Amino acid sequence: MRSFVVTGGGRGVGRAVVERLLADGDVVVAVELDARALAWIGDHPAGERVIAVRGDACLEEVAEHAAVLAAEAAPLAGWVNNAAMFRDASLDTDDAATVLDLITSNVAAAVTGCAVAVKHYLAAGRAGAIVNVSSHQAQRPVRGALPYATAKAAIEGLTRAAAVDHGPAGIRVNAVALGSVQTERYQQFLAGRDAAAVAAVNAQMAELHPLGRIARAAEVADAVAYLLSDSASFVTGVVLPVDGGRAVRGPDPEEN
Known part of the structure:
Protein backbone atom coordinates (compact mmCIF):
# COMPACT_ATOMS: atom_id res chain seq x y z
CA MET A 1 0.00 0.00 0.00
CA ARG A 2 1.16 3.52 -0.85
CA SER A 3 -0.12 6.98 -0.02
CA PHE A 4 -0.81 10.03 -2.17
CA VAL A 5 -1.74 13.67 -1.67
CA VAL A 6 -4.12 15.38 -4.09
CA THR A 7 -4.69 19.12 -3.76
CA GLY A 8 -8.02 20.47 -4.90
CA GLY A 9 -9.19 16.93 -4.25
CA GLY A 10 -12.76 17.70 -3.22
CA ARG A 11 -14.42 18.04 -6.60
CA GLY A 12 -13.95 17.86 -10.34
CA VAL A 13 -10.68 16.51 -11.69
CA GLY A 14 -9.20 16.38 -8.19
CA ARG A 15 -11.95 14.16 -6.85
CA ALA A 16 -11.70 11.91 -9.92
CA VAL A 17 -7.99 11.47 -9.22
CA VAL A 18 -8.70 10.66 -5.58
CA GLU A 19 -11.28 8.05 -6.57
CA ARG A 20 -8.93 6.52 -9.15
CA LEU A 21 -6.09 6.12 -6.65
CA LEU A 22 -8.43 4.72 -4.00
CA ALA A 23 -9.58 2.11 -6.51
CA ASP A 24 -6.04 0.73 -6.52
CA GLY A 25 -6.22 0.17 -2.77
CA ASP A 26 -3.98 3.07 -1.77
CA VAL A 27 -4.37 5.83 0.82
CA VAL A 28 -5.23 9.31 -0.45
CA VAL A 29 -5.21 12.64 1.38
CA ALA A 30 -7.51 15.16 -0.32
CA VAL A 31 -6.64 18.79 0.36
CA GLU A 32 -9.46 21.25 -0.29
CA LEU A 33 -10.14 24.87 0.67
CA ASP A 34 -13.94 24.50 0.57
CA ALA A 35 -15.15 22.28 3.41
CA ARG A 36 -18.41 21.55 1.54
CA ALA A 37 -16.44 19.87 -1.21
CA LEU A 38 -15.08 17.35 1.30
CA ALA A 39 -18.44 16.22 2.70
CA TRP A 40 -18.50 13.07 0.54
CA ILE A 41 -15.40 11.70 2.28
CA GLY A 42 -17.20 11.07 5.57
CA ASP A 43 -19.14 8.03 4.36
CA HIS A 44 -16.87 6.92 1.53
CA PRO A 45 -16.54 3.13 1.09
CA ALA A 46 -12.75 3.45 1.29
CA GLY A 47 -13.11 4.35 4.96
CA GLU A 48 -9.84 5.33 6.61
CA ARG A 49 -7.96 5.12 3.33
CA VAL A 50 -9.32 8.53 2.30
CA ILE A 51 -8.38 11.47 4.51
CA ALA A 52 -9.70 15.02 4.25
CA VAL A 53 -7.58 18.09 4.95
CA ARG A 54 -9.31 21.45 4.78
CA GLY A 55 -7.01 24.33 3.98
CA ASP A 56 -5.26 26.44 1.39
CA ALA A 57 -2.83 24.36 -0.69
CA CYS A 58 -0.66 27.47 -1.11
CA LEU A 59 0.24 27.34 2.59
CA GLU A 60 3.24 25.23 3.50
CA GLU A 61 1.77 24.23 6.87
CA VAL A 62 -1.33 22.83 5.15
CA ALA A 63 0.72 20.87 2.64
CA GLU A 64 3.04 19.63 5.38
CA HIS A 65 0.08 18.45 7.45
CA ALA A 66 -1.24 16.52 4.47
CA ALA A 67 2.15 14.94 3.84
CA VAL A 68 2.49 13.83 7.46
CA LEU A 69 -0.98 12.27 7.49
CA ALA A 70 -0.24 10.44 4.24
CA ALA A 71 3.15 9.17 5.38
CA GLU A 72 1.73 7.95 8.70
CA ALA A 73 -0.77 5.80 6.81
CA ALA A 74 1.61 4.37 4.19
CA PRO A 75 4.82 5.36 2.38
CA LEU A 76 4.27 8.61 0.49
CA ALA A 77 4.62 7.77 -3.21
CA GLY A 78 2.90 10.53 -5.14
CA TRP A 79 1.69 14.11 -5.03
CA VAL A 80 -0.81 15.75 -7.38
CA ASN A 81 -0.90 19.54 -7.58
CA ASN A 82 -4.40 20.11 -8.90
CA ALA A 83 -5.65 23.08 -6.83
CA ALA A 84 -6.32 26.15 -8.96
CA MET A 85 -8.10 29.49 -8.90
CA PHE A 86 -10.34 30.39 -11.84
CA ARG A 87 -10.69 34.15 -12.09
CA ASP A 88 -10.07 36.33 -15.10
CA ALA A 89 -8.36 39.71 -15.19
CA SER A 90 -6.98 41.89 -17.94
CA LEU A 91 -3.96 44.15 -18.25
CA ASP A 92 -6.12 46.99 -19.57
CA THR A 93 -8.89 46.88 -16.97
CA ASP A 94 -7.17 45.68 -13.79
CA ASP A 95 -4.13 47.00 -11.97
CA ALA A 96 -0.89 45.08 -12.23
CA ALA A 97 -1.03 44.02 -8.58
CA THR A 98 -4.37 42.26 -9.10
CA VAL A 99 -3.12 40.40 -12.15
CA LEU A 100 0.09 39.41 -10.39
CA ASP A 101 -1.81 38.21 -7.33
CA LEU A 102 -3.97 35.91 -9.45
CA ILE A 103 -0.92 34.51 -11.22
CA THR A 104 0.91 34.00 -7.95
CA SER A 105 -2.06 32.28 -6.30
CA ASN A 106 -2.09 29.56 -8.95
CA VAL A 107 1.67 29.10 -9.12
CA ALA A 108 2.08 29.11 -5.33
CA ALA A 109 0.00 25.97 -4.79
CA ALA A 110 2.14 24.01 -7.24
CA VAL A 111 5.44 25.33 -5.88
CA THR A 112 4.39 24.60 -2.30
CA GLY A 113 3.23 21.10 -3.17
CA CYS A 114 6.41 20.32 -5.08
CA ALA A 115 8.61 21.64 -2.28
CA VAL A 116 6.88 19.67 0.46
CA ALA A 117 6.77 16.49 -1.62
CA VAL A 118 10.45 16.69 -2.59
CA LYS A 119 11.55 17.25 1.00
CA HIS A 120 9.50 14.28 2.22
CA TYR A 121 10.86 11.99 -0.48
CA LEU A 122 14.43 13.02 0.31
CA ALA A 123 13.95 12.65 4.07
CA ALA A 124 12.51 9.17 3.59
CA GLY A 125 15.24 8.19 1.15
CA ARG A 126 12.58 7.05 -1.31
CA ALA A 127 11.80 7.75 -4.93
CA GLY A 128 8.52 9.52 -5.57
CA ALA A 129 6.38 11.13 -8.23
CA ILE A 130 4.74 14.52 -8.64
CA VAL A 131 2.08 15.41 -11.21
CA ASN A 132 1.19 19.04 -11.82
CA VAL A 133 -2.12 19.85 -13.50
CA SER A 134 -1.69 22.33 -16.34
CA SER A 135 -3.86 23.41 -19.25
CA HIS A 136 -3.77 23.71 -23.02
CA GLN A 137 -3.86 27.45 -22.27
CA ALA A 138 -0.21 27.34 -21.21
CA GLN A 139 0.57 27.12 -24.93
CA ARG A 140 -2.58 28.51 -26.58
CA PRO A 141 -4.29 31.05 -24.29
CA VAL A 142 -7.96 31.91 -24.52
CA ARG A 143 -8.74 35.63 -24.57
CA GLY A 144 -9.55 37.02 -21.14
CA ALA A 145 -7.70 34.32 -19.19
CA LEU A 146 -4.26 35.93 -18.98
CA PRO A 147 -3.54 35.21 -15.28
CA TYR A 148 -4.56 31.56 -15.59
CA ALA A 149 -2.65 30.99 -18.84
CA THR A 150 0.45 32.69 -17.44
CA ALA A 151 0.33 30.64 -14.25
CA LYS A 152 -0.05 27.37 -16.15
CA ALA A 153 2.92 28.24 -18.37
CA ALA A 154 4.96 28.84 -15.22
CA ILE A 155 3.81 25.52 -13.77
CA GLU A 156 5.01 23.73 -16.89
CA GLY A 157 8.40 25.41 -16.47
CA LEU A 158 8.41 24.36 -12.82
CA THR A 159 7.69 20.79 -13.90
CA ARG A 160 10.69 20.63 -16.23
CA ALA A 161 13.08 22.36 -13.83
CA ALA A 162 12.09 20.21 -10.84
CA ALA A 163 12.48 17.07 -12.95
CA VAL A 164 16.04 18.10 -13.82
CA ASP A 165 16.96 19.13 -10.28
CA HIS A 166 15.60 16.09 -8.48
CA GLY A 167 15.81 13.30 -11.01
CA PRO A 168 19.09 12.01 -9.51
CA ALA A 169 17.16 11.28 -6.29
CA GLY A 170 14.61 9.21 -8.20
CA LEU A 208 -12.40 22.50 -30.66
CA HIS A 209 -11.50 18.95 -29.66
CA PRO A 210 -10.62 16.63 -32.59
CA LEU A 211 -12.11 13.68 -30.71
CA GLY A 212 -15.43 15.50 -30.93
CA ARG A 213 -16.18 15.93 -27.23
CA ILE A 214 -14.74 17.17 -23.97
CA ALA A 215 -13.03 14.88 -21.50
CA ARG A 216 -14.57 12.90 -18.70
CA ALA A 217 -12.82 13.61 -15.40
CA ALA A 218 -12.11 9.89 -15.04
CA GLU A 219 -10.09 9.98 -18.28
CA VAL A 220 -7.85 12.67 -16.82
CA ALA A 221 -7.52 10.65 -13.62
CA ASP A 222 -6.33 7.63 -15.61
CA ALA A 223 -3.55 9.70 -17.19
CA VAL A 224 -2.50 11.08 -13.80
CA ALA A 225 -2.50 7.59 -12.28
CA TYR A 226 -0.26 6.39 -15.10
CA LEU A 227 2.29 9.16 -14.49
CA LEU A 228 2.30 8.33 -10.77
CA SER A 229 2.72 4.62 -11.40
CA ASP A 230 5.75 2.39 -11.85
CA SER A 231 4.67 1.94 -15.46
CA ALA A 232 5.98 5.50 -16.00
CA SER A 233 9.24 4.85 -14.12
CA PHE A 234 11.38 6.36 -16.92
CA VAL A 235 9.04 9.28 -17.67
CA THR A 236 9.93 12.67 -16.19
CA GLY A 237 9.88 16.30 -17.24
CA VAL A 238 6.96 15.58 -19.57
CA VAL A 239 3.92 17.75 -20.17
CA LEU A 240 1.32 15.26 -21.38
CA PRO A 241 -1.64 16.75 -23.26
CA VAL A 242 -4.89 15.13 -22.10
CA ASP A 243 -7.08 17.30 -24.26
CA GLY A 244 -8.62 15.22 -27.04
CA GLY A 245 -6.25 16.87 -29.49
CA ARG A 246 -7.28 20.45 -28.71
CA ALA A 247 -3.71 21.74 -28.48
CA VAL A 248 -2.76 20.46 -31.93
CA ARG A 249 -5.87 21.57 -33.77
CA GLY A 250 -5.44 24.58 -36.03
CA PRO A 251 -8.07 26.40 -38.09
CA ASP A 252 -8.54 24.95 -41.55
CA PRO A 253 -8.63 27.78 -44.13
CA GLU A 254 -10.72 25.56 -46.42
CA GLU A 255 -13.46 24.86 -43.85
CA ASN A 256 -15.58 27.85 -44.89
Whole structure:
Protein backbone atom coordinates (compact mmCIF):
# COMPACT_ATOMS: atom_id res chain seq x y z
CA MET A 1 0.00 0.00 0.00
CA ARG A 2 1.16 3.52 -0.85
CA SER A 3 -0.12 6.98 -0.02
CA PHE A 4 -0.81 10.03 -2.17
CA VAL A 5 -1.74 13.67 -1.67
CA VAL A 6 -4.12 15.38 -4.09
CA THR A 7 -4.69 19.12 -3.76
CA GLY A 8 -8.02 20.47 -4.90
CA GLY A 9 -9.19 16.93 -4.25
CA GLY A 10 -12.76 17.70 -3.22
CA ARG A 11 -14.42 18.04 -6.60
CA GLY A 12 -13.95 17.86 -10.34
CA VAL A 13 -10.68 16.51 -11.69
CA GLY A 14 -9.20 16.38 -8.19
CA ARG A 15 -11.95 14.16 -6.85
CA ALA A 16 -11.70 11.91 -9.92
CA VAL A 17 -7.99 11.47 -9.22
CA VAL A 18 -8.70 10.66 -5.58
CA GLU A 19 -11.28 8.05 -6.57
CA ARG A 20 -8.93 6.52 -9.15
CA LEU A 21 -6.09 6.12 -6.65
CA LEU A 22 -8.43 4.72 -4.00
CA ALA A 23 -9.58 2.11 -6.51
CA ASP A 24 -6.04 0.73 -6.52
CA GLY A 25 -6.22 0.17 -2.77
CA ASP A 26 -3.98 3.07 -1.77
CA VAL A 27 -4.37 5.83 0.82
CA VAL A 28 -5.23 9.31 -0.45
CA VAL A 29 -5.21 12.64 1.38
CA ALA A 30 -7.51 15.16 -0.32
CA VAL A 31 -6.64 18.79 0.36
CA GLU A 32 -9.46 21.25 -0.29
CA LEU A 33 -10.14 24.87 0.67
CA ASP A 34 -13.94 24.50 0.57
CA ALA A 35 -15.15 22.28 3.41
CA ARG A 36 -18.41 21.55 1.54
CA ALA A 37 -16.44 19.87 -1.21
CA LEU A 38 -15.08 17.35 1.30
CA ALA A 39 -18.44 16.22 2.70
CA TRP A 40 -18.50 13.07 0.54
CA ILE A 41 -15.40 11.70 2.28
CA GLY A 42 -17.20 11.07 5.57
CA ASP A 43 -19.14 8.03 4.36
CA HIS A 44 -16.87 6.92 1.53
CA PRO A 45 -16.54 3.13 1.09
CA ALA A 46 -12.75 3.45 1.29
CA GLY A 47 -13.11 4.35 4.96
CA GLU A 48 -9.84 5.33 6.61
CA ARG A 49 -7.96 5.12 3.33
CA VAL A 50 -9.32 8.53 2.30
CA ILE A 51 -8.38 11.47 4.51
CA ALA A 52 -9.70 15.02 4.25
CA VAL A 53 -7.58 18.09 4.95
CA ARG A 54 -9.31 21.45 4.78
CA GLY A 55 -7.01 24.33 3.98
CA ASP A 56 -5.26 26.44 1.39
CA ALA A 57 -2.83 24.36 -0.69
CA CYS A 58 -0.66 27.47 -1.11
CA LEU A 59 0.24 27.34 2.59
CA GLU A 60 3.24 25.23 3.50
CA GLU A 61 1.77 24.23 6.87
CA VAL A 62 -1.33 22.83 5.15
CA ALA A 63 0.72 20.87 2.64
CA GLU A 64 3.04 19.63 5.38
CA HIS A 65 0.08 18.45 7.45
CA ALA A 66 -1.24 16.52 4.47
CA ALA A 67 2.15 14.94 3.84
CA VAL A 68 2.49 13.83 7.46
CA LEU A 69 -0.98 12.27 7.49
CA ALA A 70 -0.24 10.44 4.24
CA ALA A 71 3.15 9.17 5.38
CA GLU A 72 1.73 7.95 8.70
CA ALA A 73 -0.77 5.80 6.81
CA ALA A 74 1.61 4.37 4.19
CA PRO A 75 4.82 5.36 2.38
CA LEU A 76 4.27 8.61 0.49
CA ALA A 77 4.62 7.77 -3.21
CA GLY A 78 2.90 10.53 -5.14
CA TRP A 79 1.69 14.11 -5.03
CA VAL A 80 -0.81 15.75 -7.38
CA ASN A 81 -0.90 19.54 -7.58
CA ASN A 82 -4.40 20.11 -8.90
CA ALA A 83 -5.65 23.08 -6.83
CA ALA A 84 -6.32 26.15 -8.96
CA MET A 85 -8.10 29.49 -8.90
CA PHE A 86 -10.34 30.39 -11.84
CA ARG A 87 -10.69 34.15 -12.09
CA ASP A 88 -10.07 36.33 -15.10
CA ALA A 89 -8.36 39.71 -15.19
CA SER A 90 -6.98 41.89 -17.94
CA LEU A 91 -3.96 44.15 -18.25
CA ASP A 92 -6.12 46.99 -19.57
CA THR A 93 -8.89 46.88 -16.97
CA ASP A 94 -7.17 45.68 -13.79
CA ASP A 95 -4.13 47.00 -11.97
CA ALA A 96 -0.89 45.08 -12.23
CA ALA A 97 -1.03 44.02 -8.58
CA THR A 98 -4.37 42.26 -9.10
CA VAL A 99 -3.12 40.40 -12.15
CA LEU A 100 0.09 39.41 -10.39
CA ASP A 101 -1.81 38.21 -7.33
CA LEU A 102 -3.97 35.91 -9.45
CA ILE A 103 -0.92 34.51 -11.22
CA THR A 104 0.91 34.00 -7.95
CA SER A 105 -2.06 32.28 -6.30
CA ASN A 106 -2.09 29.56 -8.95
CA VAL A 107 1.67 29.10 -9.12
CA ALA A 108 2.08 29.11 -5.33
CA ALA A 109 0.00 25.97 -4.79
CA ALA A 110 2.14 24.01 -7.24
CA VAL A 111 5.44 25.33 -5.88
CA THR A 112 4.39 24.60 -2.30
CA GLY A 113 3.23 21.10 -3.17
CA CYS A 114 6.41 20.32 -5.08
CA ALA A 115 8.61 21.64 -2.28
CA VAL A 116 6.88 19.67 0.46
CA ALA A 117 6.77 16.49 -1.62
CA VAL A 118 10.45 16.69 -2.59
CA LYS A 119 11.55 17.25 1.00
CA HIS A 120 9.50 14.28 2.22
CA TYR A 121 10.86 11.99 -0.48
CA LEU A 122 14.43 13.02 0.31
CA ALA A 123 13.95 12.65 4.07
CA ALA A 124 12.51 9.17 3.59
CA GLY A 125 15.24 8.19 1.15
CA ARG A 126 12.58 7.05 -1.31
CA ALA A 127 11.80 7.75 -4.93
CA GLY A 128 8.52 9.52 -5.57
CA ALA A 129 6.38 11.13 -8.23
CA ILE A 130 4.74 14.52 -8.64
CA VAL A 131 2.08 15.41 -11.21
CA ASN A 132 1.19 19.04 -11.82
CA VAL A 133 -2.12 19.85 -13.50
CA SER A 134 -1.69 22.33 -16.34
CA SER A 135 -3.86 23.41 -19.25
CA HIS A 136 -3.77 23.71 -23.02
CA GLN A 137 -3.86 27.45 -22.27
CA ALA A 138 -0.21 27.34 -21.21
CA GLN A 139 0.57 27.12 -24.93
CA ARG A 140 -2.58 28.51 -26.58
CA PRO A 141 -4.29 31.05 -24.29
CA VAL A 142 -7.96 31.91 -24.52
CA ARG A 143 -8.74 35.63 -24.57
CA GLY A 144 -9.55 37.02 -21.14
CA ALA A 145 -7.70 34.32 -19.19
CA LEU A 146 -4.26 35.93 -18.98
CA PRO A 147 -3.54 35.21 -15.28
CA TYR A 148 -4.56 31.56 -15.59
CA ALA A 149 -2.65 30.99 -18.84
CA THR A 150 0.45 32.69 -17.44
CA ALA A 151 0.33 30.64 -14.25
CA LYS A 152 -0.05 27.37 -16.15
CA ALA A 153 2.92 28.24 -18.37
CA ALA A 154 4.96 28.84 -15.22
CA ILE A 155 3.81 25.52 -13.77
CA GLU A 156 5.01 23.73 -16.89
CA GLY A 157 8.40 25.41 -16.47
CA LEU A 158 8.41 24.36 -12.82
CA THR A 159 7.69 20.79 -13.90
CA ARG A 160 10.69 20.63 -16.23
CA ALA A 161 13.08 22.36 -13.83
CA ALA A 162 12.09 20.21 -10.84
CA ALA A 163 12.48 17.07 -12.95
CA VAL A 164 16.04 18.10 -13.82
CA ASP A 165 16.96 19.13 -10.28
CA HIS A 166 15.60 16.09 -8.48
CA GLY A 167 15.81 13.30 -11.01
CA PRO A 168 19.09 12.01 -9.51
CA ALA A 169 17.16 11.28 -6.29
CA GLY A 170 14.61 9.21 -8.20
CA ILE A 171 11.96 11.93 -8.03
CA ARG A 172 9.89 12.17 -11.20
CA VAL A 173 7.97 15.35 -12.01
CA ASN A 174 5.45 15.48 -14.84
CA ALA A 175 2.38 17.47 -15.82
CA VAL A 176 -0.90 16.91 -17.61
CA ALA A 177 -2.18 19.72 -19.84
CA LEU A 178 -5.96 19.55 -19.96
CA GLY A 179 -8.52 20.67 -22.49
CA SER A 180 -12.12 21.15 -21.43
CA VAL A 181 -13.38 18.60 -18.89
CA GLN A 182 -16.89 17.57 -17.85
CA THR A 183 -16.92 18.79 -14.23
CA GLU A 184 -19.27 20.61 -11.86
CA ARG A 185 -17.66 23.86 -12.97
CA TYR A 186 -18.48 23.11 -16.60
CA GLN A 187 -22.06 22.27 -15.66
CA GLN A 188 -22.34 25.55 -13.78
CA PHE A 189 -21.09 27.33 -16.89
CA LEU A 190 -23.99 25.80 -18.85
CA ALA A 191 -26.59 26.32 -16.11
CA GLY A 192 -29.15 29.01 -16.79
CA ARG A 193 -28.67 28.88 -20.56
CA ASP A 194 -31.53 27.78 -22.74
CA ALA A 195 -31.40 24.58 -24.76
CA ALA A 196 -30.26 26.34 -27.92
CA ALA A 197 -27.40 28.07 -26.13
CA VAL A 198 -26.29 24.82 -24.47
CA ALA A 199 -26.37 23.05 -27.82
CA ALA A 200 -24.27 25.82 -29.35
CA VAL A 201 -21.65 25.58 -26.59
CA ASN A 202 -21.49 21.80 -26.87
CA ALA A 203 -21.10 22.05 -30.64
CA GLN A 204 -18.28 24.54 -30.22
CA MET A 205 -16.53 22.32 -27.68
CA ALA A 206 -16.88 19.34 -30.02
CA GLU A 207 -15.32 21.38 -32.81
CA LEU A 208 -12.40 22.50 -30.66
CA HIS A 209 -11.50 18.95 -29.66
CA PRO A 210 -10.62 16.63 -32.59
CA LEU A 211 -12.11 13.68 -30.71
CA GLY A 212 -15.43 15.50 -30.93
CA ARG A 213 -16.18 15.93 -27.23
CA ILE A 214 -14.74 17.17 -23.97
CA ALA A 215 -13.03 14.88 -21.50
CA ARG A 216 -14.57 12.90 -18.70
CA ALA A 217 -12.82 13.61 -15.40
CA ALA A 218 -12.11 9.89 -15.04
CA GLU A 219 -10.09 9.98 -18.28
CA VAL A 220 -7.85 12.67 -16.82
CA ALA A 221 -7.52 10.65 -13.62
CA ASP A 222 -6.33 7.63 -15.61
CA ALA A 223 -3.55 9.70 -17.19
CA VAL A 224 -2.50 11.08 -13.80
CA ALA A 225 -2.50 7.59 -12.28
CA TYR A 226 -0.26 6.39 -15.10
CA LEU A 227 2.29 9.16 -14.49
CA LEU A 228 2.30 8.33 -10.77
CA SER A 229 2.72 4.62 -11.40
CA ASP A 230 5.75 2.39 -11.85
CA SER A 231 4.67 1.94 -15.46
CA ALA A 232 5.98 5.50 -16.00
CA SER A 233 9.24 4.85 -14.12
CA PHE A 234 11.38 6.36 -16.92
CA VAL A 235 9.04 9.28 -17.67
CA THR A 236 9.93 12.67 -16.19
CA GLY A 237 9.88 16.30 -17.24
CA VAL A 238 6.96 15.58 -19.57
CA VAL A 239 3.92 17.75 -20.17
CA LEU A 240 1.32 15.26 -21.38
CA PRO A 241 -1.64 16.75 -23.26
CA VAL A 242 -4.89 15.13 -22.10
CA ASP A 243 -7.08 17.30 -24.26
CA GLY A 244 -8.62 15.22 -27.04
CA GLY A 245 -6.25 16.87 -29.49
CA ARG A 246 -7.28 20.45 -28.71
CA ALA A 247 -3.71 21.74 -28.48
CA VAL A 248 -2.76 20.46 -31.93
CA ARG A 249 -5.87 21.57 -33.77
CA GLY A 250 -5.44 24.58 -36.03
CA PRO A 251 -8.07 26.40 -38.09
CA ASP A 252 -8.54 24.95 -41.55
CA PRO A 253 -8.63 27.78 -44.13
CA GLU A 254 -10.72 25.56 -46.42
CA GLU A 255 -13.46 24.86 -43.85
CA ASN A 256 -15.58 27.85 -44.89
